[in-house]
Amino acid sequence: MTTAGLTACHDCDLLNRDVPVPEGGASRCARCGGVLRRHKTDSLDRTLALAASAAVLFVIANVFPFLAFEMQGDVTQTTLATGVDQLWDKGWYALAGLVFVTAIGAPFLQISLLLYVLVPLKLGRLPYDLARVFRLLRHIEPWSMMEIFLIGILVSLVKLADMANIIPGLALWSFGALIIVLAAANAALDPRLIWDRVEYSA
Amino acid sequence: MTAGVTAMSRSMVSCHDCSLLVHLPAHRLHTQETCPRCHAGLHVRKSNSLARTWALLIAAAVLYVPANLFPIMTVTSLGAVQSDTIMSGVIYLLMHDMWPLALVVFVASVFVPFTKLFVIAYLCISVQRRSAWRTSERTRLYRITEAVGRWSMIDIYVVTILVALVQLGALATIDAQSGAVYFGAVVVLTMFAAESFDPRLLWDASEGRDE
Ligand SMILES: [Zn+2]
Numbered sequence: 001m002t003t004a005g006l007t008a009c010h011d012c013d014l015l016n017r018d019v020p021v022p023e024g025g026a027s028r029c030a031r032c033g034g035v036l037r038r039h040k041t042d043s044l045d046r047t048l049a050l051a052a053s054a055a056v057l058f059v060i061a062n063v064f065p066f067l068a069f070e071m072q073g074d075v076t077q078t079t080l081a082t083g084v085d086q087l088w089d090k091g092w093y094a095l096a097g098l099v100f101v102t103a104i105g106a107p108f109l110q111i112s113l114l115l116y117v118l119v120p121l122k123l124g125r126l127p128y129d130l131a132r133v134f135r136l137l138r139h140i141e142p143w144s145m146m147e148i149f150l151i152g153i154l155v156s157l158v159k160l161a162d163m164a165n166i167i168p169g170l171a172l173w174s175f176g177a178l179i180i181v182l183a184a185a186n187a188a189l190d191p192r193l194i195w196d197r198v199e200y201s202a
Numbered sequence: 203m204t205a206g207v208t209a210m211s212r213s214m215v216s217c218h219d220c221s222l223l224v225h226l227p228a229h230r231l232h233t234q235e236t237c238p239r240c241h242a243g244l245h246v247r248k249s250n251s252l253a254r255t256w257a258l259l260i261a262a263a264v265l266y267v268p269a270n271l272f273p274i275m276t277v278t279s280l281g282a283v284q285s286d287t288i289m290s291g292v293i294y295l296l297m298h299d300m301w302p303l304a305l306v307v308f309v310a311s312v313f314v315p316f317t318k319l320f321v322i323a324y325l326c327i328s329v330q331r332r333s334a335w336r337t338s339e340r341t342r343l344y345r346i347t348e349a350v351g352r353w354s355m356i357d358i359y360v361v362t363i364l365v366a367l368v369q370l371g372a373l374a375t376i377d378a379q380s381g382a383v384y385f386g387a388v389v390v391l392t393m394f395a396a397e398s399f400d401p402r403l404l405w406d407a408s409e410g411r412d413e
């Protein structure tokens with residue numbers, strides 16, 4: 001028995017015969033219903049365009065004022081990284097690390113690695129060490145938690161509402177847009193197209 | 203339900219990272235092989251899946267206690283110190299009539315971590331008892347559990363944002379407390395526990411025991 005034309009389900013290991021998947025559709029495992037493959041429309045171009053926009057939004061979100069806090073005339077300006085700085089200064093290193101990785105580090109790596117993979121492919125070249133880089137990218141994904149951070153902001157604003165005035169900054173809007181754009185980039189990505197480009201000898 | 207032809211039964215391994223299907227002679231099926239395409243380690247099943255999952259799960263369950271008992275932050279305002287735990291944060295939102303937000307925080311910070319511990323333990327036990335009961339549903343339960351765990355991070359972020367915003371020394375300060383560290387550890391450990399569980403074991407265990 002050869003492996004040609006077969007795909008094993010990640011969730012139950014059943015061998016499924018490869019079937020053509022229509023654009024925008026998905027093929028599912030016959031036994032457990034797990035997704036075997038999603039066929040994305042225009043995957044490379046769309047993901048590249050979205051990842052490039054995400055890069056711009058990421059810079060804005062990290063450079064400009066994020067939230068300002070006004071209490072009896074005193075105004076405190078913060079950026080996205082202020083919370084991480086403060087936790088670190090107060091000696092909460094593990095918390096500072098966790099927040100940095102999930103709210104800033106992982107999204108940054110995600111965007112840069114997407115561009116690292118997609119720009120050369122768009123230009124018809126193979127990125128150096130594509131397999132290792134793309135694997136890393138897929139492992140980073142679950143640790144990128146910006147959308148959860150946004151809900152955290154919402155809860156914080158409610159808690160501070162009695163105490164002070166909160167003024168949203170440009171970076172906050174950019175951060176919101178970044179969440180949507182990066183999620184769209186991930187949704188547009190068809191990993192199979194990337195793996196098909198990797199050359200190897202069995 | 204049909205007894206399926208699995209990759210393992212045909213001496214094949216599916217790469218966890220790139221999905222390449224690799225045929226290996228039987229004697230190499232359980233040795234250290236790497237994927238020819240992406241160089242990830244090839245495993246017929248995730249190695250030591252149950253032992254690893256249990257270890258992470260028990261560690262998470264132990265830390266779950268201080269995570270909920272100890273305060274996650276303190277607010278010092280004009281000399282008065284007020285401590286907040288995970289639960290008191292939810293109650294605060296409820297008392298301010300923010301019940302949609304209270305519900306979100308309750309689900310993310312209380313319901314999800316607690317349920318996740320039990321669901322993963324149940325899945326492990328069901329494999330060990332070679333259960334063949336509703337394997338499809340148990341697989342779906344696993345997928346959901348794996349996907350929702352990260353939402354428990356909300357409270358960690360709330361502490362971070364409050365600490366960042368309220369640093370006006372004299373009037374009020376907010377500081378993180380050890381409960382937040384324990385809680386963060388619980389979230390990370392349960393994420394790793396879900397990741398180390400191999401859902402294919404559910405199907406191996408039910409093989410030949412179809413209802
Ligand atoms: Zn399946």
Ligand SMILES: [Zn+2]
Nearest residue numbers: 217220237240
């Ligand atoms: Zn591989």
